[in-house]
Amino acid sequence: MHWRIKGVLQKILGVMPYGHALHYRLQRNYGGMRDIRRECTMKIDDWAIMAEHLRDAGQRIPGARLAEIGTGWYPTLPLACYLGGASEVHTFDLNRLIKPELVARCIEVLGEQLPRIAEVSGADASSVHARYRRLQAATDTSDLTRLSDGVIRYHAPIDFTASGLPDAAVDVVFSNSVLEHVPPEVVRPIYNAAMRLLAPGGLMFHSVNCGDHYAYIDPTIHQLHYLRFSDAQWKFWNNAFLYQNRLRAHVFVDAARDAGFEIALDTSNPRPERLKQLAEMPVHAQFAHIPPEKLCLSTVDFIGRKPTV
Numbered sequence: 001m002h003w004r005i006k007g008v009l010q011k012i013l014g015v016m017p018y019g020h021a022l023h024y025r026l027q028r029n030y031g032g033m034r035d036i037r038r039e040c041t042m043k044i045d046d047w048a049i050m051a052e053h054l055r056d057a058g059q060r061i062p063g064a065r066l067a068e069i070g071t072g073w074y075p076t077l078p079l080a081c082y083l084g085g086a087s088e089v090h091t092f093d094l095n096r097l098i099k100p101e102l103v104a105r106c107i108e109v110l111g112e113q114l115p116r117i118a119e120v121s122g123a124d125a126s127s128v129h130a131r132y133r134r135l136q137a138a139t140d141t142s143d144l145t146r147l148s149d150g151v152i153r154y155h156a157p158i159d160f161t162a163s164g165l166p167d168a169a170v171d172v173v174f175s176n177s178v179l180e181h182v183p184p185e186v187v188r189p190i191y192n193a194a195m196r197l198l199a200p201g202g203l204m205f206h207s208v209n210c211g212d213h214y215a216y217i218d219p220t221i222h223q224l225h226y227l228r229f230s231d232a233q234w235k236f237w238n239n240a241f242l243y244q245n246r247l248r249a250h251v252f253v254d255a256a257r258d259a260g261f262e263i264a265l266d267t268s269n270p271r272p273e274r275l276k277q278l279a280e281m282p283v284h285a286q287f288a289h290i291p292p293e294k295l296c297l298s299t300v301d302f303i304g305r306k307p308t309v
Contacts, residue, residue, distance in 0.1 A: 003214035014240030040109040043076035061121040070178035074102040084121030093156040103141040191259035211298030223298040249300035261304025
């Protein structure tokens with residue numbers, strides 16, 4: 001599909017009565033959620049990468065207290081954390097999107113990954129299997145708290161910056177492909193809220209996909225495509241279902257450092273393919289001050305550590 005067609009369709013659905021329900025049905029029948037198994041498997045891959053980075057930074061999943069920003073349609077990462085032995089998992093979303101049928105399908109897919117979850121998390125395999133049997137036995141997948149014996153708490157609709165959790169309540173705050181979709185002025189309040197919620201020495205992990213998401217449905221464009229537009233021009237293509245702030249990877253990391261976090265991980269790495277794409281395309285003047293090796297970055301994983309004193 002041409003990216004402009006998708007943009008216009010989503011723009012219209014975003015203002016239509018029942019547009020959100022129709023958008024969900026279109027996604028299930030024709031969009032990215034047609035193959036839930038593939039989608040969940042990709043999210044499990046993301047969870048494994050996160051768990052490995054956290055482990056390398058000194059934080060294991062078993063016994064951890066975690067808070068996720070942006071649950072989405074199905075809670076793959078919270079469920080994986082639960083299976084990996086987490087003691088608490090709070091997951092926050094501005095909209096209540098979870099669907100019981102998607103949760104049930106996600107549980108099925110997680111069952112194929114139990115040995116991997118045990119290995120990556122460092123949890124005892126028998127405990128991972130025991131927790132999975134509890135998930136399998138559930139007849140109601142609409143209540144994540146009951147489903148997980150009280151470990152997972154789903155907070156929606158709610159703004160993470162007004163979570164209501166007490167200070168130092170968690171060991172890890174994380175998000176997966178979320179920060180690229182929040183307004184630029186919201187990034188710092190999210191970091192401030194994470195700083196308050198984290199225990200001293202706690203970790204904030206974010207995986208940010210800061211490339212043009214329209215490139216996933218239109219093979220004629222690439223991840224840097226949207227840098228040719230001004231903010232005023234791009235405003236038209238942003239919509240209720242695919243808002244992209246176009247902030248570059250280094251902005252997220254620098255803002256975390258400015259918020260008081262010690263940067264323990266930064267995977268920023270300019271790829272030759274992206275540098276070549278950038279050199280061959282027109283870039284709007286508003287991005288001219290950004291060095292090419294930073295402008296071309298379309299993904300970053302980073303960890304910020306809350307100081308212990």
